Structure formats: structure tokens, C-alpha cells
Amino acid sequence: MLFSGGKDSSLAAILLEPFFEVELVTCTFSLLPVGDVAEEAAKRLGFAHRVVRLDMSVLERAYELIIQDGFPRSAINHIHLAAIERLAKEKDAMFIADGVRRDDRVPVPEMSQIRSIEDRYGVSYMSPLKGCGRGVVDELVQRYLVIAEGQSDSVIKADYETEFRELIRRRAGAQRISELFPAHMQSHVIERKKASGKEVAMICTHD
Amino acid sequence: MLFSGGKDSSLAAILLEPFFEVELVTCTFSLLPVGDVAEEAAKRLGFAHRVVRLDMSVLERAYELIIQDGFPRSAINHIHLAAIERLAKEKDAMFIADGVRRDDRVPVPEMSQIRSIEDRYGVSYMSPLKGCGRGVVDELVQRYLVIAEGQSDSVIKADYETEFRELIRRRAGAQRISELFPAHMQSHVIERKKASGKEVAMICTHD
Numbered sequence: 001m002l003f004s005g006g007k008d009s010s011l012a013a014i015l016l017e018p019f020f021e022v023e024l025v026t027c028t029f030s031l032l033p034v035g036d037v038a039e040e041a042a043k044r045l046g047f048a049h050r051v052v053r054l055d056m057s058v059l060e061r062a063y064e065l066i067i068q069d070g071f072p073r074s075a076i077n078h079i080h081l082a083a084i085e086r087l088a089k090e091k092d093a094m095f096i097a098d099g100v101r102r103d104d105r106v107p108v109p110e111m112s113q114i115r116s117i118e119d120r121y122g123v124s125y126m127s128p129l130k131g132c133g134r135g136v137v138d139e140l141v142q143r144y145l146v147i148a149e150g151q152s153d154s155v156i157k158a159d160y161e162t163e164f165r166e167l168i169r170r171r172a173g174a175q176r177i178s179e180l181f182p183a184h185m186q187s188h189v190i191e192r193k194k195a196s197g198k199e200v201a202m203i204c205t206h207d
Numbered sequence: 208m209l210f211s212g213g214k215d216s217s218l219a220a221i222l223l224e225p226f227f228e229v230e231l232v233t234c235t236f237s238l239l240p241v242g243d244v245a246e247e248a249a250k251r252l253g254f255a256h257r258v259v260r261l262d263m264s265v266l267e268r269a270y271e272l273i274i275q276d277g278f279p280r281s282a283i284n285h286i287h288l289a290a291i292e293r294l295a296k297e298k299d300a301m302f303i304a305d306g307v308r309r310d311d312r313v314p315v316p317e318m319s320q321i322r323s324i325e326d327r328y329g330v331s332y333m334s335p336l337k338g339c340g341r342g343v344v345d346e347l348v349q350r351y352l353v354i355a356e357g358q359s360d361s362v363i364k365a366d367y368e369t370e371f372r373e374l375i376r377r378r379a380g381a382q383r384i385s386e387l388f389p390a391h392m393q394s395h396v397i398e399r400k401k402a403s404g405k406e407v408a409m410i411c412t413h414d
Contacts, residue, residue, distance in 0.1 A: 015222075095342070133321070
């Protein structure tokens with residue numbers, strides 16, 4: 001499970017937990033210590049976790065794309081697909097998952113590219129939240145997670161955007177970041193609630 | 208969970224089971240005893256089940272659409288959306304789910320129509336398999352279900368297509384069915400496997 005420390009990839013991991021041995025994987029370009037941020041969040045969730053380094057050429061290409069487009073869609077999709085392909089190449093890779101939701105505007109990987117990765121590496125890709133509307137996600141997040149939410153420039157997160165922003169800051173200055181990225185809400189997982197919702201109902205019936 | 212007795216809606220129900228109190232619902236126009244077929248499959252899966260009658264005008268409109276188009280896409284989507292809306296109208300409806308998969312060509316409800324239903328009735332819609340490629344679905348079906356598969360004209364199933372075909376047969380003759388519907392594989396659930404995959408692994412570690 002590609003893991004950013006945010007609520008979506010955390011919830012996606014929880015949904016897969018009854019059916020798969022979930023390992024969280026955070027991709028980094030080593031520009032910022034996002035691996036450590038993710039490691040801490042993964043520990044709180046109770047999942048195995050590791051950090052994988054993506055080649056800097058992936059971020060360089062993303063930089064070209066965002067400067068060319070003036071907005072981050074293609075660039076973030078490029079990094080996301082590179083992360084999926086990086087995991088697909090691992091010898092014992094079978095299932096690769098992410099936290100992409102139905103209503104996400106980015107990243108939204110092209111299905112033709114996903115199918116190409118699935119066919120070339122013999123893996124299967126899944127996004128457990130892809131079929132979920134906001135209502136379902138909000139309900140499950142509330143049941144299972146304690147999160148901190150804030151504007152994208154104030155929350156420390158281990159997603160691609162964090163390091164991508166850092167590269168843009170170094171290359172073009174902080175001003176350029178707010179021109180290229182629309183302000184949006186980010187979340188970071190603080191804690192996992194142990195028993196609630198259906199689980200609480202089950203515990204109560206034992207009393 | 209909209210339930211046809213096939214592998215997709217059965218698997219989708221199993222994926223939701225750890226998180227929701229799942230009730231299977233089969234929609235029928237009372238042309239054929241599809242409710243009984245579904246009831247039997249639901250019992251084998253171990254889920255609560257009920258049958259809901261859809262208004263015949265829905266099937267009449269679907270008939271107009273398939274005759275007009277010459278293929279079933281819009282017609283099946285029309286029935287599927289009517290089924291979702293029928294459930295959304297129920298007073299205590301909160302979450303409505305179906306077995307739509309990533310690679311399905313039909314039904315694929317338009318997101319604008321789904322969001323309209325969500326907003327109008329205050330419900331949330333989800334398709335747990337929408338983000339799943341064939342590899343994931345095949346793996347989980349093999350782990351949890353025993354199914355019978357066959358060409359669409361030989362397997363008894365409780366989906367919309369079964370009764371829709373029956374209406375076409377009555378109105379236009381059996382020949383017309385094969386002209387309008389491409390032959391495709393259908394599945395019907397025979398049995399639920401009790402413990403396998405991750406569950407087996409967990410049981411083994413206790414020995």
C-alpha cells in the first residue's frame with residue numbers, strides 16, 4: 001500500500017487488513033525526511049512499513065511537466081505511476097494498492113497505463129476507495145482514525161507533493177509554489193481508534 | 208448491497224462484511240423467480256437478504272432503449288440506476304453498494320447521476336470492487352467462493368439481464384436476444400469457503 005501518512009491511504013490499508021498482509025510503503029526522493037514522518041504514522045496504525053527511494057529523474061520530469069502545464073495534474077500522475085511501477089518491479093510483488101478515492105482529481109492514473117504495468121510485471125493493482133463516495137470515506141475515517149487536517153502548506157505529510165513543493169521552492173522560490181498548486185486540505189494521521197462502529201456493536205452484545 | 212447471486216456482488220459483500228452490517232437486496236420485475244434464486248445464494252453466503260420489486264415502467268423504458276440502441280449498455284445502466292434510486296428512497300437508507308468492477312463495461316453508472324442520487328436522498332454509494340483489477344478479484348473469488356460459470360444463456364442468475372432477456376423473448380422472440388446481447392460469461396455462487404488465504408495463515412500460526 002502506497003502510504004503518505006494521510007487519511008486516505010491509512011483507511012485504504014484498514015479496509016484491506018482483513019484480507020491481505022498489508023505492508024505500507026512510502027516513496028521518497030530524499031529531499032525531506034518524509035520517510036520518518038510516514039514511519040511514525042505507520043507505527044501508530046500498527047502496520048509494517050518501509051521506505052523506498054525513487055530516482056531523482058522522476059521528480060525532474062515532474063518538474064518539467066508542472067512548469068510546462070502551470071498546474072500539477074500530469075506531474076503528480078507521473079510520480080504516482082512511477083511509484084506503482086517501482087513496486088511492481090519487485091520480485092515478489094503481487095498486489096499493489098493506493099488510497100485513490102472516487103472523487104479525487106489527482107492522482108488519477110490512466111487505466112491504460114495501469115493495465116500496461118499489470119501485464120508487464122504480472123501484478124494486480126487496486127484502489128479500495130476508488131468506488132467510495134465522500135460519505136463512506138468520512139464515516140469510516142471518523143470510526144477508525146484520529147486525524148489532523150489543515151491547508152496543504154501547514155501539514156507535514158509524506159506524500160509526493162511535500163517533496164515536489166520543496167524542489168519547486170529550491171528552484172523557483174516559495175512564491176512559485178502557491179502559483180502552481182491550488183490551496184487544498186491535507187490530512188495527517190494522529191492515531192488509530194481501536195474499536196468503534198460495527199466492532200463496538202459486537203463488543204456490546206457480549207455484555 | 209445490490210445482489211445478483213453472481214461472484215461480483217457476493218465478493219463485494221464479503222469485502223464490506225468486517226465494516227458494515229451487510230444486507231443483500233435483489234431487485235425483480237416479477238417476470239421470473241429470480242428472488243428465489245438470489246435468496247438461496249444469499250443463504251449459502253450467510254447474509255441477510257430481501258427482494259425488492261421494481262416498477263415495470265423501468266423495464267419498459269429499458270426495452271425502448273435497447274431496441275433504439277441495438278445493444279444493452281444504456282438499458283442496463285437505466286435499470287441499475289433505478290435500483291440504486293429505489294433503495295436510496297428508503298427512510299433509513301445510509302449506504303448503498305453494488306458489485307461493479309473496474310473492468311466492467313456495463314453497468315457503469317454515470318458519476319453525475321450517482322452524485323445526484325447521493326445529494327437528493329442523503330445516502331452514500333460505494334462499489335468495493337471499482338478499484339480492483341481482474342487479478343485481485345480472481346484471487347479473492349478463488350479464496351472465498353465456489354462458483355459455477357457459463358455462457359450467459361445457460362446460467363440461472365438473479366441479475367437484471369435475466370428478466371430483461373425474458374421480456375425481449377416474450378416481445379420479440381428468442382432470436383432477438385442473441386442479436387441484442389453479446390455472449391458473455393456469467394457466474395453463480397454455489398458455496399462460500401469458510402477459511403482460506405489470510406485466515407488459514409492466521410489459524411496455522413496458532414498451532
